[in-house]
Amino acid sequence: MELANRVKALTPSTTLAITAKANALKAEGHNVIGLGAGEPDFNTPEHIIEAAYRAMKEGHTKYTASGGLPALKKVIAEKFKKDQNLDYSPQEIVVGTGAKQSLYSLFQVLLNDGDEVIIPTPYWVSYPEQVKLAGGVPVYVEGKEDNAFKITPSQLEEAVTGKTKAIVINSPSNPTGSLYNEEELRQIGEVCLKHNILIISDEIYEKLIYGGAQHTSIAQLSPELKEQTIIINGVSKSHSMTGWRIGYAAGNSTIIKAMTNLDSHSTSNPTTISQYGAIAAYGESQKPVEEMRKAFESRLNTVYEKLIQIPGFSCVTPKGAFYLFPNVKEAVRMTGFDSVDEWVAALLEEEKVALVPGSGFGSPDNVRLSYATSLEKFEEALERIARFMKKKSK
Template identity: 55%
Template sequence: MKLSKRVETLTPSTTLAITAKAKELKQQGINVISFGAGEPDYNTPEHIIEVAYQSMKDGQTKYTPAAGLPELRKAICAKLKADNNLQYEVANVCVCSGAKHALYNIFQVICNPGDEVIIPIPFWVSYPEQVKLASAVPVYVEGIESNLFKITAEQLGASITDKTKALILNSPSNPSGTVYSKEELEAIAAVCVEKDILVISDEIYEKLVYDGTEHVSIASLNDEIFKRTLVVNGVSKPYSMTGWRIGYVAGDKEIINAIIDLSSHSTSNPTTMAQWATLEAITGTQEPLNEMVLEFDKRRKAMVDLLNQIDGISCAMPTGAFYAYANVQELLTDDVKTADAWAAKLLEEANVAVIPGSAFGSDIHIRLSYATSMKNIEAGIQRIKEYVEASNK
């Protein structure tokens, strides 16, 4: 059977390949330490679980509007006002089956064949694939490591053509953990307004910031950029609700209405009881989140400090998310030429799983998640150190 051309353009997921190999080794009884997780290692807070359970007991098991529960959309508006100084009406918000689904829907409704979408490198693995699925063209702009992997307004301006439809901005970033400052965002916003392009602002890691870093939504800077920005967020990362699959997008009513129409013909609505759980996550106690951030902060410092003690590895201290993005270029050889090959040998010989940078647009970096125990961090990086020292002999 011949598949559609759109799926033939997709690149297999490096993340899934490494994860599958790690699981295979574990099933063989091998003690694998994995730093691949893109989700918190905490369970969903109990008060959120209880609300979901009670909602089902109360009969909340039927369809909701395609855009989501009115109560939840109203709560999202209140959250965006309180946390981000963004003033939206309920009609400006659509709840989706995860932030990934929100992003997918955005590209489907804004892109035509041949449109260009600017994607900074390093990027989250699904951005290019979702752009291609919308028959648009990814245009890559490299964030320089010395600038903590952030692109500049000058780089952005130079990459815009008459085919450019949008810029994807992910702050805090997966995989680098970098956070754009207000001043950097103001410069980028000025270019987007001048060139009249959309900004898709993926803010899913908004709550996971450290060292007094301030998360600023680019949409909050002025009225002109506000009109051009689609804000994407959700509960997966801050409330450890990755499996609940609830995210949302807020923005221009015309675009939101198109997303609602698309959702009505694809998912019908996000899972009902998960929406009630999300309402509790947003409006209920934030103490579990605060405790998780404190613990992630400790792990972040430990992981980066340990990585930088290994000859040949360098890693900037991330200020957001729960990833360390390490440079392994000095460890590459004629036999092991890329981070992919290096990560494969690390898994095979040291039983440590990391995600190679090709998943994010780089051949010389690896991503490690510190959403795992301190015990795993210390043991896993010790294995990496021993592997590197043995390889250098």
């Protein structure tokens, strides 16, 4: 049977391909170290688990309103007020089945065939695919490595056409860990206001920031930018709740209402029990969030220095998230491979270390390593990579 054209246009996930190969090697009994994880390696905090259990015992296992429990919207609004001094009403918030689903719904209600969405590279793998599924056209703007992978206002200006509908800003970034500061966001925002471009601000990693840096939401910079921005966020990364699947969008009430209507015909509502867990997540105790952030920062400070000692590796220092995104073009040349993808495949086969090639993020000279794994495993992985480089270098 013939598949729909929209599905045929999707690009296969390089992450899933590497994961499948790593899992196959593990099944054969090999000691594989996977550094591809996009989730914290901590369990969900106990008070969140207890809140969800309590909700089940009290009978909260039925459908909820499509856009989310009023009590959850309330604590999300309180979180915005506390963290960014942003005011959002319940009509300006929709809760989804993860931030990914919120993004998917947003593109579906926003884009008509041929509408363009500017996506800075390197990008999270699902942005362009979700744009394509909505009939839109991804327009890539390269975030230069010497600018910490961030785009400039002039680059954005050059990419704008009569079909430009939106831009995606992901800060802190997956896969680079880069962070836009207030002035950089303000300048980008001026271009967006000038051309009436909707800003999609993916802030899922906002709680994981290091070195004394601060998170700024572009929506908090002015009332005009707030009206022009849809914020995407969730509890997956900040509270180690990836499997609970709770994310949300906040912004223009007309767009939020359309997303809510769409969700009512797709997911019905986010998982009820998970919503009660998310209410507890945004409750009074944020101590587990800070403890996890400190653990990631400690790992980063340890492994970064060891990573850049590997021949052929160079790496922008990340300011957030839990990824390193080194440039390995020289390492590939030194070892005689034709591409980073080929080098990554050989590393997995010979040293049993699984990395994610940067080609899946629109950056073919790089690889992504996640330090959301134990320090012991990460350091052993670096030793194996160094051994691979020594063995293969010509």
